[in-house]
Amino acid sequence: MSGAPAPFAAGAEVPSGIAIAPCGNKCRQRQGSTAAPGADMDDLEGRSGLPDALRVLLRDYPRESWESHAHFDGLTRFWLERHLMFRSLHSRLLMASRDLLDRRSDPVAFAPRAARLGGFLIEQLHGHHQIEDLHYFPVLAGAEPRLERGFALLDADHNALDGHLHELTQGLNATLRALHAGTHGAGEAGELEKQLALFGRFLDRHLTDEEELVVPVILHHALRM
Numbered sequence: 649m650s651g652a653p654a655p656f657a658a659g660a661e662v663p664s665g666i667a668i669a670p671c672g673n674k675c676r677q678r679q680g681s682t683a684a685p686g687a688d689m690d691d692l693e694g695r696s697g698l699p700d701a702l703r704v705l706l707r708d709y710p711r712e713s714w715e716s717h718a719h720f721d722g723l724t725r726f727w728l729e730r731h732l733m734f735r736s737l738h739s740r741l742l743m744a745s746r747d748l749l750d751r752r753s754d755p756v757a758f759a760p761r762a763a764r765l766g767g768f769l770i771e772q773l774h775g776h777h778q779i780e781d782l783h784y785f786p787v788l789a790g791a792e793p794r795l796e797r798g799f800a801l802l803d804a805d806h807n808a809l810d811g812h813l814h815e816l817t818q819g820l821n822a823t824l825r826a827l828h829a830g831t832h833g834a835g836e837a838g839e840l841e842k843q844l845a846l847f848g849r850f851l852d853r854h855l856t857d858e859e860e861l862v863v864p865v866i867l868h869h870a871l872r873m
């Protein structure tokens with residue numbers, strides 16, 4: 649994909665003020681975590697889908713049936729569209745980082761675009777997780793106690809993603825600083841590309857599993873969130 653590109657040309661004038669705001673206490677846990685990927689079958693980094701015990705309702709409400717179900721309402725659609733937006737933002741950021749790494753894009757144009765896409769993705773994901781943890785999951789777990797463990801798993805995913813978002817913020821800012829300095833941007837951009845590729849895998853795992861746990865509960869119990 650990327651080979652071994654030479655450093656970006658010195659003298660590219662990336663403004664110094666472009667940066668992603670640190671996530672601070674929104675990144676509640678896992679900062680500096682050394683947990684081994686795949687240490688637990690339920691871990692976001694280790695699992696390949698929802699455990700069978702958490703798929704009991706999904707068998708009766710397969711994904712292809714959701715939109716035509718009488719209990720599929722506008723808020724569920726909106727919530728699924730937020731997930732699509734996160735996937736799209738991540739994909740655009742990853743493509744931008746690959747273009748930068750492969751020298752197909754101008755660092756001066758990359759910096760504000762990456763800051764805008766990355767800042768929005770990180771900020772919106774934090775807010776989304778907070779609403780789910782505080783409002784959605786307690787209602788859903790109360791309606792379907794058999795799946796309570798699933799909502800604890802999703803909450804743990806949010807903590808894991810917080811740690812990855814913190815690392816992503818650092819990676820983006822390291823790249824932006826390097827571009828501003830006008831030298832050695834390739835190393836930081838390479839690290840950023842790896843971080844984004846890994847983050848995309850975890851994000852997609854979480855969103856897919858969350859959708860397959862949440863939507864069947866909403867449909868089965870005709871919940872109005």
Ligand SMILES: [Fe+2]
Pocket residue numbers: 776777780802806854858
């Ligand atoms: Fe979530």
Ligand SMILES: [Fe+2]
Pocket residue numbers: 731776780855858
């Ligand atoms: Fe979500």
